[in-house]
Amino acid sequence: SSSFGVQLCLVMAFRLVAPEGIECHKVLVAARFAGVAVELEKAARGSVLELRGRSVVRFANAALRHIGRTTQTGLLGRSFFESAEVDSWLDWTVMEVDCGLGSAPEKAVPDLMACIDRHMTGRTFLVGERLTLADISLALSLREAVAKPGNKGSMQHKAAMRWLMTCLHSPNFVAVLGPPSVSASALQASGSAPAGKPATGDEVTAQANRVRELKAARAPKPEIDEAIKLLLDLKAKAGVDPKSGNAIAPSPSPSPAAPSGGAAAADAVTAQANKVRELKAAKAPKPEIDAAVKVLLELKARAGVPNTNAPAAASTGTASAGADGASSGVSAEAVAAQATKVRELKAAKAPKAEIDAAVKMLLTLKAQAGIDPAAGKQEPPPPKANQPAAPATPEDAEKASRKAEKKAAKDAEKAKKEAEKKQRAEALAQAKSTAVDGPTVTLRNFLDHEFGNLVIKSETRTERKWTRVRDLGSLEEGTNVWIRSRLADSRKVSSTLNFVTLRQTLDSVQAVVAGKPMASFVGGVAKESVVDIEAKIARPAAPVTSTTQQNVELAVSRFYVVSRAVPILPFQLEDANRPEQDFEKDESLVRVNQNVRLDNRIIDLRTVANQGIFRIQSGVCALFREFLTKNGFTEIHTPKMIATASEGGADVFKLTYFEGHAFLAQSPQLYKQMALAADLGRVFEIGPVFRSENSMTHRHMTEFTGLDMEMCFRESYTEVLDVLEGLFVFIFNGLNERFQPEIEAVRRQYPFSDLKYRKDGSLRLKYWEAVKLLREKGPDFLKADIAKTSDEYWKNIYAEHLKSVQAHEDDQDIGTEDEKLLGRIILQEYDTQFYIIDKFPTALRPFYTMPDPANPKWSNSYDIFIRGEEVTSGAQRIHDAKLLQTHAQELGVDLKPIQAYVDAFTYGAFPHAGGGIGMERVAMLFLQLNNIRKTSMFPRDPKRLTP
Numbered sequence: 047s048s049s050f051g052v053q054l055c056l057v058m059a060f061r062l063v064a065p066e067g068i069e070c071h072k073v074l075v076a077a078r079f080a081g082v083a084v085e086l087e088k089a090a091r092g093s094v095l096e097l098r099g100r101s102v103v104r105f106a107n108a109a110l111r112h113i114g115r116t117t118q119t120g121l122l123g124r125s126f127f128e129s130a131e132v133d134s135w136l137d138w139t140v141m142e143v144d145c146g147l148g149s150a151p152e153k154a155v156p157d158l159m160a161c162i163d164r165h166m167t168g169r170t171f172l173v174g175e176r177l178t179l180a181d182i183s184l185a186l187s188l189r190e191a192v193a194k195p196g197n198k199g200s201m202q203h204k205a206a207m208r209w210l211m212t213c214l215h216s217p218n219f220v221a222v223l224g225p226p227s228v229s230a231s232a233l234q235a236s237g238s239a240p241a242g243k244p245a246t247g248d249e250v251t252a253q254a255n256r257v258r259e260l261k262a263a264r265a266p267k268p269e270i271d272e273a274i275k276l277l278l279d280l281k282a283k284a285g286v287d288p289k290s291g292n293a294i295a296p297s298p299s300p301s302p303a304a305p306s307g308g309a310a311a312a313d314a315v316t317a318q319a320n321k322v323r324e325l326k327a328a329k330a331p332k333p334e335i336d337a338a339v340k341v342l343l344e345l346k347a348r349a350g351v352p353n354t355n356a357p358a359a360a361s362t363g364t365a366s367a368g369a370d371g372a373s374s375g376v377s378a379e380a381v382a383a384q385a386t387k388v389r390e391l392k393a394a395k396a397p398k399a400e401i402d403a404a405v406k407m408l409l410t411l412k413a414q415a416g417i418d419p420a421a422g423k424q425e426p427p428p429p430k431a432n433q434p435a436a437p438a439t440p441e442d443a444e445k446a447s448r449k450a451e452k453k454a455a456k457d458a459e460k461a462k463k464e465a466e467k468k469q470r471a472e473a474l475a476q477a478k479s480t481a482v483d484g485p486t487v488t489l490r491n492f493l494d495h496e497f498g499n500l501v502i503k504s505e506t507r508t509e510r511k512w513t514r515v516r517d518l519g520s521l522e523e524g525t526n527v528w529i530r531s532r533l534a535d536s537r538k539v540s541s542t543l544n545f546v547t548l549r550q551t552l553d554s555v556q557a558v559v560a561g562k563p564m565a566s567f568v569g570g571v572a573k574e575s576v577v578d579i580e581a582k583i584a585r586p587a588a589p590v591t592s593t594t595q596q597n598v599e600l601a602v603s604r605f606y607v608v609s610r611a612v613p614i615l616p617f618q619l620e621d622a623n624r625p626e627q628d629f630e631k632d633e634s635l636v637r638v639n640q641n642v643r644l645d646n647r648i649i650d651l652r653t654v655a656n657q658g659i660f661r662i663q664s665g666v667c668a669l670f671r672e673f674l675t676k677n678g679f680t681e682i683h684t685p686k687m688i689a690t691a692s693e694g695g696a697d698v699f700k701l702t703y704f705e706g707h708a709f710l711a712q713s714p715q716l717y718k719q720m721a722l723a724a725d726l727g728r729v730f731e732i733g734p735v736f737r738s739e740n741s742m743t744h745r746h747m748t749e750f751t752g753l754d755m756e757m758c759f760r761e762s763y764t765e766v767l768d769v770l771e772g773l774f775v776f777i778f779n780g781l782n783e784r785f786q787p788e789i790e791a792v793r794r795q796y797p798f799s800d801l802k803y804r805k806d807g808s809l810r811l812k813y814w815e816a817v818k819l820l821r822e823k824g825p826d827f828l829k830a831d832i833a834k835t836s837d838e839y840w841k842n843i844y845a846e847h848l849k850s851v852q853a854h855e856d857d858q859d860i861g862t863e864d865e866k867l868l869g870r871i872i873l874q875e876y877d878t879q880f881y882i883i884d885k886f887p888t889a890l891r892p893f894y895t896m897p898d899p900a901n902p903k904w905s906n907s908y909d910i911f912i913r914g915e916e917v918t919s920g921a922q923r924i925h926d927a928k929l930l931q932t933h934a935q936e937l938g939v940d941l942k943p944i945q946a947y948v949d950a951f952t953y954g955a956f957p958h959a960g961g962g963i964g965m966e967r968v969a970m971l972f973l974q975l976n977n978i979r980k981t982s983m984f985p986r987d988p989k990r991l992t993p
Contacts (some may be wrong), residue, residue, distance in 0.1 A: 062074070073109050080116055107137070126740060131174075135184060136179060147187065160206075162205075189223070208256070250277070318345050484498045487501070493604075496564055497563070500578060515553040527582075529550070531548040532574055533548065540565075543559070543565060548577070554595065574619065574649070644979065654791045655794070666753075669776060670777060673776040679755065688716075713752065719947070727956075728757040731753075732753055737749075752965070753962070755961060756960030760957075766922075766961075775805055801879055808878070808882060817854055824852075825852055832848070851864070865915060893930075915971055921959060924951075
């Protein structure tokens, strides 16, 4: 939390220790795209991407992501959604592609290429409009497999091969790997029209679009040239002028002689009409269609067939060839089959172009079959010339008459029922309006009415004495009370009796409304409305288990609506209040997901669990302030708009500040230390912290509340650790003692176990001791996890984690999953969920951290953990200006942007240390919630800036 300057010591050069192979190539190619220097040191086995002087990153995907974050090149995508897609493709490449190629490459390659081909239709790259880490990883995994002689079938997947060759011909790929094994000419051969077969307009259009995409993406010139060459070939085969783009009119040919005989002439007309339809369906060039239509008209003239519909066909593009019967032969079954195909394509979410083509064919078939495309009903065929209609028999006439009478009677009965239904609805609405609306009253006259809509405009004050729902249980039966609350539920038992539930923050009580006028009025009040009631305390015959006040019931004498809620809410409070364990019993229950809750946060915050959560969150801040104030700390308030990035690096929000720019503070670290240099001795602050981190994990936000403290010490920074340890124990004890109703309210919806912590002397481990514990005990936990799950994805995740844990070095960074695993181990070994890890490696901490005097490899720094997750990061700071400058120079940190910070130590400074605590994270882990957004009232992350 207090890592001022951590980004400034990043060295833009990597050392890659790896054997020659695909993983090595992926890292090298990615580094070239990122503009990052990499020193390659070949190894016999294993693969390590090491930041010089900092941490070690293992595994290819982790290394690729690290390189992608190093510079702003868009390799991880240019938005949150693109970043998520890139991550998914990277994981898919490892889990599906690499595993499949390793076990059965002959079977895997066609399936993989088919899958990629479907995705790449209409695309240039896997994600977005530019090459990303997803393209680099997948292309290099497929490179050798596709080039093998046995996998030439891959060439039929044109979109996939086009994408693969686009990647492999990139200069950065070629610089690392040399020219690709699969040539672009092979791709061209796979994508061009077969020899001897004329290319269609669709193929020309698709290749023209491909050329435009390559130019827009600034693809290598050889690739663009090859694409243009293929486009010219297709245009030549389609008869399109390469310069103008217009079709080359076919050379005039002598008009066909009229075949002898009526049947032969009709066959010739039908054949030519079919040819016209084929050209139109294939979107052939207009001159070619016009020429075919002209031949058709000549054949019709010679055969004596009327041409009444021919001009319409030529101008409107319909498939009709006139009244010569050329459109006959299309059955209802053919139309139904094509309609089914359209539905199947839509259900399978096929490419839009494929669906559009199928829909166009369906409309053509409907037109040929005489079916109205809009109504879907078949039009009656026109009567054939010189063919009189068949005479109707007396039996047919009688049957038709009976059918008409029956239909008329049915229509009359239906109309009568509709009229009666409308009349009943109008009467009901009028009665309901009269009963529900009620009178409008004010504070001056509301006592003249037993119920109504109370408008409060502060015109006066009454003598009403208010009672909290929480206090009702202590009152005697028959006591008269006034209560303002929300109407949580209303159940109408009869026209004269209503049961309602009233909710007030964490507490609820049942009330009974009797009497027809008032019961009708209350029955029309929407849930979540704000109401005032006057009632007498009653004791129910049996406990009311649905409310918190189970032994009290209210007999309502007056009922006023102060503010009406809308009848239909975005979700129901009973659904949002539902305990998690209920979903395990009944999966059909409605679950309100997190995004819906956050989009309608005002309603969501009314749930009983949220009422408890945010009172507990308030308690964390109050206890933090109380403890430190008692221990001689002074509360300070530091600027949040500053002139330079307080933490360095790119994770900072920049904003316009008059004629210049300012930044939102990433922490109060700089000012805390300055306050100590100003002799305040011990300081703390509760304030907002801003981090421009494009991260969507369960524990990160772009804005959170920081609980920061800093203090001078006499001899050792462990004096500060003692204060921090006492602070957390004080907070835990205070929450358990003062907030039991709130804790139980949360537990009812989100069951959790109480936090285990030592009240006198918390567990402290040295960094290397924690790593040793992880290395020795962690494998057993992970093997048990592998045995428990049947999901192959998680089996592979656990297996990869197992490998890294077994090889974890003493000074290697502990990742998030390692932290969680260590928390499980410590709970089993030491029976505690609150502990401190001390003496972090110097290479993992900011430049201003004091090195350990006995071994500079380690530092005087620490992290504090709750339930296996870090909540506090702190250290002894370097308070000597010369030592600070020397240490910064060794790590390559430029101190000019923060010169005021350095100057503060040149005037003499006390030895000091401190730390920063994430308030929302403490509340989340104390209550064992699964997402930090549950403990942030209006959370901010890369996807959310409202409400």
